Amino acid sequence: MPSMPSPIKPLKPLRGVRVLSLALNLPGPAALMRLKAMGATCLKAEPPGPKSAPAGTSGDPMGQYNPTAYTTLHDGIKVITIDLKSDKGQAALHKELARTDLLLTSFRPSALAKLGLGWKALHKAFPALSVVAIVGAPGTRAEEPGHDLTYLADAGLVTGLELPATLFADMGGALMASAAALQAVLAQKTSGKGSFQEVALSDAAAWLALPRSWGLTQPQGAVGGAHAGYRVYPCKDGRVAVAALEPHFAAALCGAAGVVMTGIATLFQPATHAAIAAFLAGQTRKQLDKLGAAKDIPLHTLVD
Known part of the structure; x- marks a missing residue:
């Protein structure tokens, strides 16, 4: 009887790469989950939980409104608490950044600047560090408030009064962020320098909407x-x-x-x-x- 072929082992292209994520909710953690699956050593830093919540409550809103999703997203990922608004928290963050290859964020640019995490400041302090910044919309629109539903609506993917079946922009944005992380790692290996890449959830929605814009998924398609x-x-x-x-x-x-x-x-x-x-x-x-x-x-x- 012939022997069964051995199962194909998944590639781990990010083995040895250290990723630190400050990204909350869904897109950032979903991207981090994929990076871990590709072999990266992943660390998640969260703010302290609400003062009114029981001790140990996650500082990530996802951990509060959907513990099941939170647990799945962070399986095997070390999570620490850092108060970025305190001197002690900033010191802890910079200690971690000194040994980090890639930083993942999901704050508005103005919030990052207030926390001393703008790209210019980071690149000066940590030249080899790369940053993948997840935002709602690109460029000058990055300060606009929004969520998955509004990005899908803007892309023409909300066609009635019913909510979409899943969070397409968030999950599509997570895929784009993990691809951007791979690009950053490859670029760093050749240049020795870190790079900055912005991933917009509205761009993810627009990408997913292309078949509809071509007429493929229109009623006549x-x-x-x-x-x-x-x-x-x-x-x-x-x-x-x-x-x-x-x-x-x-x-x-x-x-x-x-x-x-x-x-x-x-x-x-x-x-x-x-x-x-x-x-x-x-x-x-x-x-x-x-x-x-x-x-x-x-x-x-x-x-x-």
């Missing part, structure tokens, strides 16, 4: 509902997400539904939508799961 093979349909005991976009997948779906497919244009015809909807409405989730596996149709059933 192929993945916006116009293509009968790429939609969410009701079925007998729930719903089914169908993604039969490519011609061979679409042909398999049409064959199962009894639709004669003469070309890709068939999938954009109202009669095809109606026929596929009627077929799927008569199937249970279990039947559709079996159909997808047997006919190689990309679909996923959902509880209603």
Whole structure:
């Protein structure tokens, strides 16, 4: 009997890199979680918790309104408390910065300046230190108040009164911040000097919105509902997400539904939508799961 291949070990490109994060809420901790997964040694510094809260309460708001998310984000990451507004806290911070390769922040530029953490001051004190600064909007708009919802709205990704299914700008911004960290580390290895990079959550939202701006996810677009093979349909005991976009997948779906497919244009015809909807409405989730596996149709059933 042949031996099973060994599981592929994940790459650790940031092994030996020390990261200090002052970033609170979601984007910064999510980026830090990814950097740790890439091998970085990660330290998180939080402000003291609210005076009215029990001792040991996290100074990160995420730890107060969603402990589950906070615990997941900080798994395996050392967290310390530093009051950056005190002389003692500033001394503790500078001690850590002296042995840090990358600093992650999520304050407005004016707040960083008040804390003595502007890029010019940091670069002068720690020439090899790189900074990835997460802000709401880029450049002169970095002082504007905002949150995930407002950035998504500005990018045209809030299309009704319902809230988006997840925090797309925050999580997209975390991905961009982790990519910026990799760029900073690579640049530091070649130049020996630190660099400053700004990551804007509004830019993350705009990036995620590109398919919509191209018309792909608009109602008339192929993945916006116009293509009968790429939609969410009701079925007998729930719903089914169908993604039969490519011609061979679409042909398999049409064959199962009894639709004669003469070309890709068939999938954009109202009669095809109606026929596929009627077929799927008569199937249970279990039947559709079996159909997808047997006919190689990309679909996923959902509880209603």
